[in-house]
Amino acid sequence: MKKIFLIFGLALLVQITHAQNVGLLNKQGLEDMLNKTGDTIYVINFWATWCSPCIEEIGFFQELHQAYEGKPVHVILINLDFPNQLEKRVIPFLKEKEITAEVLSMTELDYNAWIPIVEKDWSGAIPATLILRDEEKKFIPREISRKELFALVENISIN
Amino acid sequence: MKKLVFTGLFLIGLATMASAQLKPGDKAVPFNLKNVDSEWVSLDDYNDKKGVIVVFTCNPCPFSKAYEQRIIKLHKKYAQIGYPVVAINPNDEKVSPDDTFKKMQARAEEREFPFPYLKDETQDIYKAYGATRTPHVFLLTNDQGTFRVAYIGAIDNNAMEERSVSERYVEQAIQALENGKKVEPDVVKAIGCTIKTRG
Numbered sequence: 589m590k591k592i593f594l595i596f597g598l599a600l601l602v603q604i605t606h607a608q609n610v611g612l613l614n615k616q617g618l619e620d621m622l623n624k625t626g627d628t629i630y631v632i633n634f635w636a637t638w639c640s641p642c643i644e645e646i647g648f649f650q651e652l653h654q655a656y657e658g659k660p661v662h663v664i665l666i667n668l669d670f671p672n673q674l675e676k677r678v679i680p681f682l683k684e685k686e687i688t689a690e691v692l693s694m695t696e697l698d699y700n701a702w703i704p705i706v707e708k709d710w711s712g713a714i715p716a717t718l719i720l721r722d723e724e725k726k727f728i729p730r731e732i733s734r735k736e737l738f739a740l741v742e743n744i745s746i747n
Numbered sequence: 748m749k750k751l752v753f754t755g756l757f758l759i760g761l762a763t764m765a766s767a768q769l770k771p772g773d774k775a776v777p778f779n780l781k782n783v784d785s786e787w788v789s790l791d792d793y794n795d796k797k798g799v800i801v802v803f804t805c806n807p808c809p810f811s812k813a814y815e816q817r818i819i820k821l822h823k824k825y826a827q828i829g830y831p832v833v834a835i836n837p838n839d840e841k842v843s844p845d846d847t848f849k850k851m852q853a854r855a856e857e858r859e860f861p862f863p864y865l866k867d868e869t870q871d872i873y874k875a876y877g878a879t880r881t882p883h884v885f886l887l888t889n890d891q892g893t894f895r896v897a898y899i900g901a902i903d904n905n906a907m908e909e910r911s912v913s914e915r916y917v918e919q920a921i922q923a924l925e926n927g928k929k930v931e932p933d934v935v936k937a938i939g940c941t942i943k944t945r946g
Contacts, residue, residue: 638809638940670809670907697911698904699938711879713941 610674610682613666613692615702621664622705622720628660629744630720631737634706636668637677641731642715646685648734652741653689661741663689668714671695719744768877771933775801775887775894776875780835780865781848783855788833788863790887790894797829798924799894800917801885802902803867803878805838806854807845808940811881813906815858818882821902821917822862830886830921832862837873837881843943870944880939886920886930897924900935 613621624630633649635642646665653663669678671693682691696702703712707727710716719726719740726740769776779789793799802818804811822832838846848866855864867873876885877899886898898920903912920930 636809638807670813672907673809697907698913699906700901700904700936703936712936712938713879 609691610667610678611690611692612671612695614694615696615705617692618666618694618696618702619705622718624720625722628662628721629741630718631661631663631741632666632718632720633664634666634668634714634716634718636714637673637681638669639714643681645715645731645733645737646687648732648737650685650687650689651734652737655738656741661745665689665691667691667693669693670697721745769875769885769896769899771896771899771930773896775885775896776872778835778865778867778872780867780872782863782865783848783852783860784863788865793831793833793894794889794892796831796889798886798888798897798921800825800830800832800921801876801887802832802834802882803837803873803876803880803885803942804834804882805836805843805846805940805943806850807843808881810906810939814882814902817902817909819858819861824918825921826862828925834860834862834864835867835872836864837867837870837878838943839870839945842945846943873942878937879942880937881942882939883937884917886917888924897930898933900932900937904935906938 621630621632631649631652633646635646637643649663649665652661665687667678674693678691678693694702699712703710706716706718707729710727710729713729715731717728717732717737721744724744726744775790777790779787782788790799800821804814804818818832818834826832836846836851840847851864851866878885882902884898884900884902885896887894888897898917900916902915902917904914904916905911916932916935920933923930
């Protein structure tokens with residue numbers, strides 16, 4: 589009986605991740621993401637549909653994603669709506685805004701378990717953006733302008 | 748020169764005041780705010796209680812909504828042993844139109860809040876407490892007629908799913924107070940929306 593539930597659960601999970609094109613991220617996944625080495629620049633933005641400054645800036649990240657297509661710049665939008673809002677709010681929002689950059693839904697709901705992994709002193713307030721390449725790290729715990737975002741990525745890729 | 752030093756000291760003083768944030772053990776800041784029933788509620792009204800669970804919260808924030816029933820349960824469970832809830836809405840209604848006094852009244856009525864839901868109209872109170880989130884709890888304990896801060900932070904460790912909660916910080920703090928034990932942890936980062944202000 590348990591097995592049936594498991595299979596059903598997995599099928600549901602696969603369907604959710606596939607159909608919505610939003611992946612799931614847990615604490616371990618976040619740790620792995622932040623510890624990646626190599627030349628790729630990771631631009632990681634923490635956002636939610638209920639956060640109006642996040643929504644104002646999300647288009648800049650999509651633009652960045654398109655501008656650097658084929659280059660080693662990886663834009664990841666980590667969504668902090670509750671996971672049960674994916675179908676109802678997050679996916680429709682992404683469709684409406686035509687977001688094609690990678691979106692991951694945070695499934696670790698004990699936020700205090702993962703906030704310090706991102707940055708020790710971060711309050712967890714969003715929006716917040718992390719730009720990473722190898723050992724280099726730039727954390728912006730506030731809104732970001734289009735100009736600032738592009739300049740930061742440009743600078744880190746020249747270095 | 749003297750003038751400069753004084754000005755310097757004054758400015759440092761101001762800066763310290765601006766970032767004032769209560770810590771566990773500090774004296775609580777008194778307040779007198781308008782409740783959704785249009786009566787005024789002050790901290791002094793609770794002098795005969797063992798403590799007060801002050802919760803800064805609001806109408807639209809998904810974290811506040813997720814915690815709404817849990818805040819009601821906290822009140823129902825702990826008011827009878829002397830720790831009632833007082834909810835305070837700190838948001839500027841110009842920035843957050845869902846937090847007008849009228850909408851607060853509607854919410855309190857619809858959800859049958861068994862506790863006061865006060866409007867921090869001037870936003871002085873949340874700043875004096877150092878609240879940064881909704882919801883953000885300040886558990887106060889009545890230390891022989893003086894309210895002191897016993898715990899600051901999150902209600903528990905899982906906003907979305909009550910059934911997955913493994914740490915009930917506020918309840919654990921009250922239990923510790925009741926048993927004459929040290930409250931531990933006495934600060935846990937509150938998770939929620941930022942408080943909406945024009946500065």
